[in-house]
Amino acid sequence: MSKNKVSFAPSVRRLPQYLHIIRSAQNTGDAYISGTVIAQELNLEPIQVRKDLAITGIIGKPKKGYPVEALVRAIEHYLGWDMVRNAILVGAGNLGSALIGYPDFERHGLKFLAAFDTDPQKIGQRVHGVPIHGMDSLARSIEELGVKVAVLTVPSPMAQGTAEILATAGIKAIWNFTNIKLKLDPEVVVQREDLSSGYALLSVMMNNRQMG
C-alpha cells in the first residue's frame, strides 16, 4: 500500500468507472490493462488513473499495465464490494423501486432484506422480490433483522422524521436520496445523493451555450 497522501472522495468516486472498463477488458480476456487505456476510455489523464488505482494497493507492471483479475479484486476489496451488506429500503416509490432493482448494487454486495412504505396498496406486495411492509413495523424490523444500512427514498417532508426512527432503531448508514440535509447523531454515516445539484450543473452548462 502506497504511503503517499492520496486524494480521497474524488478518487473513490472514480473507482467504479474504472471497474466498469476493467470488467469489459476482463470479458475480452485481456490479462493486463494499462492506466493509459483506462484514461483514454474515460477522457482522463493517465497519471490520474495511476494515482487513483494506487489507493487500492494494486501493483502494476511497467510496459504491461495492471493485471486485470488482481485489479478487479483490489478495487472491489478496497470498496468493500466483495462482502454482503444487508440493507432496507424506506419508501417504495418509483425511485426506490429503481434502486432495489438496479443489478449493479446487488452485484456489489448490497442486499435488500425488506422495503417499507406508507401506502396500504403496496404493503404485502413485493418489489423485485423484496417484501414491502408498513412503516409502523420499521423500528421493530430493523432490530429483528439486525440491519445497519438504509436507503431513504421517502417524500422530503417525511425525511427527517423517518431518519430519526432509523437512527434510533440502530441504522448506522443512510443513503439519502431526499433533498433534505438530515440532522442526526454524527456516528450515523450519511451519503446524500442530490439530483438537484446535477440539474443545476446541467442548467448552467446550457446557459453557457446559450441554450433556451
Next chain:
Amino acid sequence: MSKNKVSFAPSVRRLPQYLHIIRSAQNTGDAYISGTVIAQELNLEPIQVRKDLAITGIIGKPKKGYPVEALVRAIEHYLGWDMVRNAILVGAGNLGSALIGYPDFERHGLKFLAAFDTDPQKIGQRVHGVPIHGMDSLARSIEELGVKVAVLTVPSPMAQGTAEILATAGIKAIWNFTNIKLKLDPEVVVQREDLSSGYALLSVMMNNRQMG
C-alpha cells in the same frame, strides 16, 4: 456581478441547497437571511456561503444579510431556473418515472413533452401525464417538437446507441443516468449522474467505521 475568480462546479452544486433553505425562510415571511444562518443549516462555513452566493450577483446588507425575495430570484436566474426548457425522457422505467414526476424539476423549468420506451405495454400509456411513444418515433419526434434536452434512463447496453440517435436528431444536452461514459460530439453537453460513485463513497465510509 463580482469580478473575482470564483469556484465553479462545487459552488453551482451547492446553490440548490441554499435555495431550499432560503425558500423556507421566504415561507416564514423573513425579509432577510444571513449567510451565517444558511451555513449553520447546512453545516458549512459562512464564508463559503457568501462566496457562492456572490456568483449570482446578489448584494447583501451588512448586519442584516441578503434580501430573501431578491436572493431567490438571483439564484433561479443564475441557474436559468426561471425559464421553461422543453425536454424528453428516454427510457420510461422506474427511474425515468421517478424523474418525470419529481416536482422540483418541473418547478424549475424542466418540462417533459414526451417519453419514449421499447416496451409495447407502455407505448400509448402516460407517466405523470406525459405520453409514452415507441423508440422508433424518437428521431422524428425530436425534430417535430424542436426539443433540445433529453433525460437518458435506458438500460446501459442501449445508452451509447440511443445517445447517438438523440445527438443526430438535434438534442444538445443530455442528462445521463446510465453508467456509460457517452462518446459524442463535444458540442453536446452531457451531465452524468453516477449512482455507483455515491455508493462507492458510502461503502468506503462504512469500511472506515468498521461496518460489515
Next chain:
DNA sequence: TAGATTGTTAATCGATTAACAATC
C-alpha cells in the same frame, strides 16, 4: 451607537498534473 455581517484580498489546503528515474 455597537456589533453582526458583508465583500475583498491574502493564505492555506487539497487535488491534479508534470517530470522523470526505474523497469519489464
Next chain:
DNA sequence: TAGATTGTTAATCGATTAACAATC
C-alpha cells in the same frame, strides 16, 4: 534491446478558509 508504462517526488492549479476593513 528499445520503449511504453509504472510509481514517486515536485510543481501547479483551483477551491476553501482566514483576516479584516467597510457598513448598515
